[in-house]
Amino acid sequence: MRINDNNFFDKWKEFSIEKPDEIILNHFDIVRNHTDLNGDIKHKNSKELIKTFSLIITHNYGTSVYELCNFLKFLNNLKFSVYHIMVMNSKQIIKKIRTKEFNIKSEISNKFLLKIENYSFEMTYGRIATYTVILDFIEEFLGLNEILSIEEKIDKASSHNDLKLISNDLSKKIYDYLKDLLPSSYLQSFSAAIGNQIIDQKKDENHIIISDDISDDFILNFWINSMSLESKLRIKTYSLAADFCLTYKKSIELDAKFSFQNLDEINGHEPWNYLPSDKVELFVEELYEETENVILNSIKYINDLYLQKINVLKKNEINEIKLFSKYQQISLKLPLTIFRICIFGDVQNKIIEAQRRKKIGLNKNNFFESNELNYNFKKSSYKNLIKNIEIIKNIVFYKLWNFEQKDIFSLICNYLDQHEINYYNKFIDDQKQKLNLEISQTELDIKINPNIEVNFQQNLDELFIHFKEFIKLENEGKNFKNFLNCLVLFKKQEKKFRRSGFDFKTYNNENLKMLLKIYHTLNEIMKFLSKFLKEFDMTIKSVDDQFRDDKQIFLEHFNYLYSTGE
Amino acid sequence: MNKIGGVSNTFLTINYLNLSKNFSSKKTEDKINIRKVWDVVINPTKYDNQINELLKNKNFSRVFFKILDEEGSIHQNNLIAAASENVLKRSTEEFKLEIIPSNKDKKIFYLLLTILKDFKLPLLNLYVICNNISLCKKIPSFKEKQAQMILKKDDEFFKLITNPESEIFIR
Numbered sequence: 001m002r003i004n005d006n007n008f009f010d011k012w013k014e015f016s017i018e019k020p021d022e023i024i025l026n027h028f029d030i031v032r033n034h035t036d037l038n039g040d041i042k043h044k045n046s047k048e049l050i051k052t053f054s055l056i057i058t059h060n061y062g063t064s065v066y067e068l069c070n071f072l073k074f075l076n077n078l079k080f081s082v083y084h085i086m087v088m089n090s091k092q093i094i095k096k097i098r099t100k101e102f103n104i105k106s107e108i109s110n111k112f113l114l115k116i117e118n119y120s121f122e123m124t125y126g127r128i129a130t131y132t133v134i135l136d137f138i139e140e141f142l143g144l145n146e147i148l149s150i151e152e153k154i155d156k157a158s159s160h161n162d163l164k165l166i167s168n169d170l171s172k173k174i175y176d177y178l179k180d181l182l183p184s185s186y187l188q189s190f191s192a193a194i195g196n197q198i199i200d201q202k203k204d205e206n207h208i209i210i211s212d213d214i215s216d217d218f219i220l221n222f223w224i225n226s227m228s229l230e231s232k233l234r235i236k237t238y239s240l241a242a243d244f245c246l247t248y249k250k251s252i253e254l255d256a257k258f259s260f261q262n263l264d265e266i267n268g269h270e271p272w273n274y275l276p277s278d279k280v281e282l283f284v285e286e287l288y289e290e291t292e293n294v295i296l297n298s299i300k301y302i303n304d305l306y307l308q309k310i311n312v313l314k315k316n317e318i319n320e321i322k323l324f325s326k327y328q329q330i331s332l333k334l335p336l337t338i339f340r341i342c343i344f345g346d347v348q349n350k351i352i353e354a355q356r357r358k359k360i361g362l363n364k365n366n367f368f369e370s371n372e373l374n375y376n377f378k379k380s381s382y383k384n385l386i387k388n389i390e391i392i393k394n395i396v397f398y399k400l401w402n403f404e405q406k407d408i409f410s411l412i413c414n415y416l417d418q419h420e421i422n423y424y425n426k427f428i429d430d431q432k433q434k435l436n437l438e439i440s441q442t443e444l445d446i447k448i449n450p451n452i453e454v455n456f457q458q459n460l461d462e463l464f465i466h467f468k469e470f471i472k473l474e475n476e477g478k479n480f481k482n483f484l485n486c487l488v489l490f491k492k493q494e495k496k497f498r499r500s501g502f503d504f505k506t507y508n509n510e511n512l513k514m515l516l517k518i519y520h521t522l523n524e525i526m527k528f529l530s531k532f533l534k535e536f537d538m539t540i541k542s543v544d545d546q547f548r549d550d551k552q553i554f555l556e557h558f559n560y561l562y563s564t565g566e
Numbered sequence: 567m568n569k570i571g572g573v574s575n576t577f578l579t580i581n582y583l584n585l586s587k588n589f590s591s592k593k594t595e596d597k598i599n600i601r602k603v604w605d606v607v608i609n610p611t612k613y614d615n616q617i618n619e620l621l622k623n624k625n626f627s628r629v630f631f632k633i634l635d636e637e638g639s640i641h642q643n644n645l646i647a648a649a650s651e652n653v654l655k656r657s658t659e660e661f662k663l664e665i666i667p668s669n670k671d672k673k674i675f676y677l678l679l680t681i682l683k684d685f686k687l688p689l690l691n692l693y694v695i696c697n698n699i700s701l702c703k704k705i706p707s708f709k710e711k712q713a714q715m716i717l718k719k720d721d722e723f724f725k726l727i728t729n730p731e732s733e734i735f736i737r
Contacts (some may be wrong), residue, residue: 024582025582025586025589029586029588029589029590034601035601037604037669050583050586053582053583053586054579054583056575057578057579058575058579059575081632081636083600083603083604083629083632083633084636086600086601087600087601087604118710133714139600140598140599143599143602143625144597144598144599144625144626144629145596145625146601147600147627147629148628148629182575187581187582188574190577191573191574191577191578192574195573197575209573244581247581247584248573248577248582249574250580251571251573251574251577251580255573255576263644269673287576287579287580289737326584378681412730431668431732457691485708511686
């Protein structure tokens with residue numbers, strides 16, 4: 001198998017004495033639980049912690065270590081000892097530096113500057129959180145002795161070159177430590193198995209692996225083949241096999257996107273700068289898909305509300321969509337695999353449970369029949385969820401409407417028909433003239449005319465009331481008949497809707513903000529689910545036929561897996 | 567590492583990140599680190615039984631005394647123009663230390679520690695460090711700024727505290 005003209009396994013270690021999976025995760029867990037001197041969790045920003053951990057396990061720490069050395073020299077110049085810094089959280093450090101900087105410069109800036117001889121290096125306060133995490137990982141990997149050594153070297157450093165040498169030496173030590181832990185033989189064997197199957201299927205050893213190689217059928221075959229007697233790697237559950245394949249697919253896409261040409265300037269061809277510094281941040285972000293995907297955050301937000309006993313969605317509804325927060329965008333590319341995980345993964349879990357309870361003698365077909373498990377049923381379940389979310393959105397809109405605030409303007413158009421939109425636009429034009437504002441139709445992007453600034457906020461606050469009066473007056477409401485009917489319907493839906501913690505009757509800023517966020521979050525989930533179903537329909541021509549064929553394959557394989565030794 | 571392992575490394579990374587979300591380390595933190603040193607500095611009584619063992623670790627001891635030095639403890643450097651014989655009296659602006667032999671038993675000595683200034687923090691331990699060897703002794707409660715301890719001539723602590731090369735910390 002070849003990727004970018006080289007054998008993908010060239011540099012892999014096939015054997016490992018210890019269990020690296022746990023060692024590296026232990027390190028992570030210990031740093032995650034670090035506390036400051038008050039006993040509070042030190043790295044409160046978990047995103048920063050995980051991002052830095054990603055930099056480390058992908059060998060992309062060179063630039064950050066270099067920055068850290070500059071930061072430590074800056075602290076050294078201010079006579080701040082590393083021993084103090086290491087028991088402070090980033091906010092405490094920032095406060096300490098800002099105070100010192102303000103005393104020297106009498107100005108507040110979001111940046112600070114290290115100067116040694118003719119060399120200067122600018123850093124932002126926002127990066128300090130990363131430096132503290134890296135420093136903790138260094139102590140965790142290399143021990144207290146290394147911290148003592150860094151402190152001494154930084155103290156003696158008197159030039160840019162000295163800092164570069166310290167940084168390179170440190171990166172090398174981290175690399176030497178990590179190269180025995182990463183990659184782990186356990187995980188790499190799965191990676192190798194997937195890669196080998198792609199090559200086997202393509203019957204071309206020089207095939208350059210692409211994302212499309214991982215298809216719905218590939219995943220199913222990979223699972224079946226992995227359980228064959230010849231296979232050294234046995235993956236018993238379909239969900240796990242699919243999980244590995246989907247992760248592999250995402251890895252291929254990320255690798256294709258971030259394959260680099262020029263190595264980082266600071267450390268030349270050193271192995272601890274796998275990607276150039278300008279790509280690292282984007283790469284790390286995309287590992288979580290945060291830049292291009294909101295579904296993870298949306299599901300997380302609704303789940304967090306549920307944990308706070310604000311039940312916007314029911315527990316079973318949240319469970320139904322949790323799968324998407326794991327696979328996110330990749331779900332849209334292989335919707336059939338997601339359906340297979342839902343249906344057959346579920347059945348397999350039930351079989352395993354039955355086996356555990358020694359009730360495996362039952363016909364495995366019963367697991368489908370008794371639970372009405374099939375693709376059409378799953379589709380209807382998603383469709384019902386979309387309908388429910390639509391109703392909850394309506395209720396949220398109605399609650400917001402009753403708050404009579406200008407913030408709702410951006411949502412009103414979603415409930416107007418074309419005829420009403422024309423009248424709505426007329427209202428906006430009138431208001432523009434009246435208030436001398438520049439207002440875009442959709443976002444209500446309002447720019448203040450300095451001549452009327454005094455009355456502006458008041459007029460703006462009254463905009464909603466004016467609109468309400470406008471609707472009422474417009475042909476005594478007839479020109480907004482559809483919208484008014486919507487409001488009547490939403491009112492009814494609101495009255496019927498009973499859910500713990502979901503009240504929001506009182507107007508206050510907190511409720512307003514929360515309702516707006518819930519509205520947009522539900523909208524994202526709804527859009528995602530609709531798109532997912534659309535992709536599924538486009539992929540699968542006949543849902544019943546597909547399910548019948550799949551069921552036969554899975555039943556056959558379940559019988560093979562669970563018939564012996566019952 | 568170079569680009570050839572790109573896909574597999576990304577694959578491993580994503581798996582590690584997924585695993586790390588719910589991973590809880592079974593291993594308790596037994597390594598000596600900065601936070602542990604600070605904990606000993608701040609909560610000396612918690613480590614009464616371990617302090618001498620901890621001070622045997624050179625890295626621990628280096629950081630520990632560095633922090634003590636910066637954190638307003640009472641400190642006296644090794645004596646200038648060190649004498650070759652044991653030193654039984656030492657004094658600074660902050661404290662006076664006197665070691666007196668017992669009249670009854672020549673192997674027993676009394677250490678009299680007198681504090682000459684007021685300190686906000688409680689003074690709980692007497693640390694002695696010399697040539698990377700450090701030891702600690704718990705100070706009994708002060709009466710009129712004076713505390714008394716019994717030392718045995720054969721004890722390492724006696725040898726260390728009477729060594730003119732030793733540094734002394736009180737905290």
